[in-house]
Amino acid sequence: MKKTAVFAMLSICLSVSAADLVAVNNLKATGVTENEALSLTDALRSELGKSGKYQVMERSQMNDILKEQGFQQSGACDEASCAIEIGKMLAVNYMVMGNIGMVGKTYTLSVRFVEVGTGKILKDYTEYHKGSTDDLLTSVIPMLAQKIAGTYQPKKNHAALWVAGGVVVAAVIAVPAILLSRKPTGSTPASSDVTVHWNP
Numbered sequence: 001m002k003k004t005a006v007f008a009m010l011s012i013c014l015s016v017s018a019a020d021l022v023a024v025n026n027l028k029a030t031g032v033t034e035n036e037a038l039s040l041t042d043a044l045r046s047e048l049g050k051s052g053k054y055q056v057m058e059r060s061q062m063n064d065i066l067k068e069q070g071f072q073q074s075g076a077c078d079e080a081s082c083a084i085e086i087g088k089m090l091a092v093n094y095m096v097m098g099n100i101g102m103v104g105k106t107y108t109l110s111v112r113f114v115e116v117g118t119g120k121i122l123k124d125y126t127e128y129h130k131g132s133t134d135d136l137l138t139s140v141i142p143m144l145a146q147k148i149a150g151t152y153q154p155k156k157n158h159a160a161l162w163v164a165g166g167v168v169v170a171a172v173i174a175v176p177a178i179l180l181s182r183k184p185t186g187s188t189p190a191s192s193d194v195t196v197h198w199n200p
Contacts, residue, residue, distance in 0.1 A: 087116030
């Protein structure tokens with residue numbers, strides 16, 4: 001290995017504390033194919049890495065370490081005890097685990113953020129999506145990654161803002177018009193008789 005590559009790896013390790021290391025376990029598939037669950041897991045892993053909040057371990061790196069440790073895993077696990085065991089082998093602080101399923105035409109995506117050292121589930125999210133797998137991949141997964149990272153900001157409803165703004169503008173215009181159109185409350189005579197006295 002070249003010296004530049006070694007220095008690059010050392011700089012990455014030094015810049016990331018142990019508390020920032022996260023591994024994403026494969027989502028357990030229920031009612032969907034294993035390939036779909038794997039693709040969604042990879043997307044979640046990628047989106048979590050994009051947040052910049054955590055250093056996310058690559059899937060190939062995870063598999064290599066678990067293989068070296070002799071860990072035998074039959075499919076993806078969605079239990080905290082399983083995630084903790086894997087997290088300790090990978091020497092990470094946090095594990096992301098969960099499952100993806102489908103009931104009828106609705107996808108159910110559940111993810112949990114587990115602290116390996118204490119075994120506590122720090123965050124637990126469940127999202128329901130009725131639509132295509134493409135929308136699940138491009139909309140729901142990024143949103144969940146942002147929620148885990150604590151960077152999620154709900155999009156503002158611009159249509160509602162426009163409606164509210166229109167109501168305010170209409171009120172501003174209408175109030176002066178109403179005030180100007182009002183007649184004085186007191187009664188005034190339509191005409192008055194004036195008597196003029198002329199003294200020659």
